Amino acid sequence: MRRLWRWLIPLAVLPVLALLAYGFRVDPRDIPSPLIGRPAPAFGLTTFEGTPLSLAAHRGKVVVLNFWASWCQPACYEEAPVLERNWREYRDRGVVVVGVDIQDRREAAEKFVREFGLTFPNAQDLTGAVSVDYGVYGVPETFFLDRQGRIRVKHVGAVTDAVFRANVDRLLAEPGSP
């Protein structure tokens, strides 16, 4: 017995190692948003083309609200074509993609929009008020809003086709607003 128990000493580190290994499976920055289920904060911005952009104008639609910046390499660059592609596919089915560019220089942001040929409405959040309202921690972050205008899902990091479809399809399947 005396011989055996001392071999437990090295084994004692295993739980700690297992815990650290578990750490790979979670993202410490993936903080649950307290806004889930709440009405999405309203805002009024002006798009790069100069037209007004507000959430109220899209009431009744499923809204994909994407926060991005031209300096956000590479995640924003990965998701921009994904957003554009899905916007084109879903725009006739009551879905709107809205891009909000935060903490950016106008020229750089416009170049970004041009480069990816983004056709969904994109506006610059000049005062930072919108990103504060939504508790944006970093870019990119994307909020999926249901047809009642409530925030249902917050996605941190680049949006993929699968993420876009799964969330939008689910919200589209729900009954629309009265």
Place this chain on the structure above:
Amino acid sequence: MTVDFGYGMTLVALVLAIYGAAAAAVGARAGRPALVESAQHAALGVFVLITACFALLTYAFLTFDFSVRYVATNTNLGTPFYYRITGVWGALEGSIILWSWMLGLYTLILILRHRDSARELYPWALATMLGILAFFLLVMTIAAPPFQRQVPVAADGRGLNPLLEDTGMITHPVALYLGFTGFTVPFAFAMAALITGRVGDTWLVLTRRWTIVAWYFLSLGLLIGGWWSYHVLGWGGYWAWDPVENAAFMPWLTATAFLHSVMIQERRRMLKLWNIVLVILTFGLTLFGTFLTRSGVIASVHAFTQGSIGALFLGFLALVMLTALGLVAWRWEALRSQGELDSVVSRESAFLLNNVLLIAAAFTVFFGTVFPLLSEAVRGVKVSVGAPFFNQVNVPLFLSLIFLMGVGPLIAWRRASLENLKRNFLWPVVLGVAAAAAAFVLGVRSALAVLTLATTVFVGTTIGVDFVRATRARLRVGEALIPAVGGLLRRHNRRYGGFVVHLGILLIALGVTGSHAWSVQTEATLRRGETAELAGYRFRFDDLTAVEESNHFKVVGAFTVSNGRVLDVLRPAKKFYPQEQSPIAYVDYRLGLKEDVYLVLGDFARDGTQATIKLQVNRLVSWIWIGGVVLTLGALLAILPERRTA
């Protein structure tokens, strides 16, 4: 071209390190000195190659070689010369090169110092060093290669993290890494002792000075980190219990424990097992620290971005801990204690208690650091553990430790007599109590502050009493004062070096207490010409100017500080870097022994008519830095070679 060459050298270094580790191990086992000698040559080769890699990468930085991805992501054409050099180790890949280079350097010093002095242990220690070095080279080749091609070659780079544009960035990481890597040497000797079964005093004597050297650098790194945090981050503090600060603090605690418990083994042949475990733990914690900073497992201001590197580090940590503790289990019988504790009132028990407290502190820090992970794994709830937890648990521990600092060095070995206690502690206790009373009369109402003050005076007096007594003894035999003091410090340098370190800790404790108990702050929005007041100071907002720097845009506010008369014009600023999402605060301050005036610029109107400013008067903070200097001087004194006969 640069990329191929650099990567090639890394690969060759890796192969050489693996060969060297194997050759040293086989040479030790088979008793073939020729193989060990060959391993030495390999170690030299590895060091030369890593140095060349380092030089090559530095050259790439200086010449804006954006064909190297690491250069392109960590510098841009506007990065000033100085920061192009410190930028070399400003991010993950480069930090691993720096790390490996230091390990290589320590390996060379180990070869030079111990080649002839520790014949049995040395080859195994060399094998361990090279094995660990091989791991870091493996990281440099597969997980975080600094030499990786940027395709297409960028016209301009992204730029260095602006927070790292600070002079502290040359000294902080260098000192910290010298500390971290320095603990590899004691670990290597511990492994050698376990493998050969020579777990007696030899490895300990060899290791002791190495540990002080590593401890010295780690302390320096922590202090400079605190200073950087204080004058760059702009929140007015120096320590936030951030996971990465904790990661550096934990090995410091265990190493401190080792530096004390080693004395019991020297004197009383006790705690063999404990000492070897402390060395293993310290090294394990340095690896844990690197894992934490580079795996992205825990959110932190320091976290480097990552890829496969986390898994690699975890695997290595598992390998190291399982092997080392497995060896401990294997050598269990040899590690058992020979001496026994005679009395509770003795130096042994004071040191034991010191160890228990230090380990308890290390454990709480560890627990607080990984708790968010634990909580998420077990309960699925995200939590963060903040300063209140760490402070609440650690403040009593540290206060008790400081108290022991007064008791430990003076109380008798084995069994202290009442006479011994009275002789050494009567005056310190009296003065400590008097200090507490005086503080209370002077209006200090924070119990913690009173207690810390009393303890500090108590410990300071014990040190003073001992020093005066020893000097007097020398004066009595006819020495002059200066040579007497000098001789004392020189001949008993370990003892008095330790005392000086203790004095440094006392000053740091005073600074920490003062800054927590008496600092005040406020925030004010001022129009031009208006003033705000805080703690007897008046701050007048003079103007706001915009400056274009080589790699950023800066808005500087000017504030006249006065307390009856004009003291200074402070110019806190906000720096806007194109690559950063939020502006970086540039703090301005006026340091003083009693208090610092500390200004952080907040929001401002674009036309410069109005500015929001955070004003702080931080009390006694300077004593932390002064204590730090004293502490490192004490450590230097303790590192000097001992001269028993003069």
